[in-house]
Amino acid sequence: MSEGQFEGKAVLVTGGGTGIGQVTAREFARRGANVLVVGRTAARLAETAGSSPRIRPFAADITEAGAAESIVAAAHAEFGRIDVLVNNAGIVEPAALGEIKPGAFDGVVATNLLAPVYLVQAAMPHLSESGGAVVNVTTAIGQRGWPMVGREFYAATKAALESLTRSWAVQLAAQGIRVTAVAPGPVATEIYAREGLTAEQAQAQHASLQAMVPLRRLARPEEVAHWIVQLASPDADYLTGVVLPVDGGAVIS
Secondary structure: OOOOOOOOOEEEEEOOOOHHHHHHHHHHHHOOOEEEEEEOOHHHHHHHHOOOOOEEEEEOOOOOOOHHHHHHHHHHHHHOOOOEEEEOOOOOOOOOOOOOOOOOOHHHHHHHHHHHHHHHHHHHHHHHHHOOEEEEEOOHHHHOOOOOOOOHHHHHHHHHHHHHHHHHHHHHHHHOOEEEEEEEOOEOOHHHOOOOOOHHHHHHHHHHHHHOOOOOOOEOHHHHHHHHHHHHOHHHOOOOOOEEEEOOOOOOO
C-alpha cells in the first residue's frame, strides 16, 4: 500500500491517545490522511498529534450525551469531509459473576457499544458522500470462551459490536458505506494495565493471555493497526461485513 494512498482523505479515530488507536492514527497520517484523534486525555492526544502535522487532537468523553455529534462536527469542520471512522475506544472494568452490582458495567456498555452506535449514526451523512468506511475494533476473545473471570463482559460488548458490524454492512451498502471490523487477540497495550493489579498479578495475567495464543506472544499495536488501515483502504472496496481476527490463532486454539 503506497504512502500516499489516503492523500486528501479524512479519518476519525477514537481512543487515539495510546495503544492501537495511537499507532493507527499515525499510520493513516503516514499514508497521507488527515486524522482527528479522539480521547479523554488531552496530553496523550497531544503526544499522538505531535508525531505528524496531519493529526489533530480532540479531547472528548465519547460516552457523554451529544459527544458523537460534536466529534463528527469537529472532524468535518477541520477537514471538510469524513472518509473513515475507526471505532477503537474500549475499556475493561472487571467484576466476577456473583459479585456484580447494578450499574457495574454501564461504562463498559456506553464506551464499547453505545458510543460506536452514536458515532456511526452521526457520521453516516458524511461517509455516504465520500463512499466511506467504518472499521470497528472488536475482540477475538468475543468469539470464544473467556477464561479470565470478570472480563467476559468486555468481550460481550465487543461481540455485540461484531454483530452490528455485519448488520450495518448490509444496511449501509446502498449508501456506499463499507463496514468491517478487526478482532484483535491479546495485545500489549495499556488496557490491561489499568486494572489496578500488582506487579505479580500483572505478570501472571500476561502469562495467562500469552498461553491462549498459539504463537505464544501478545500482539504489538502496530500489527493490529496495519489491518485496520488495510480494511479502510480503497484497495478493499469490495470488502464489507468482514470481521478479521488478528489474534495469533487464539480463536482456533
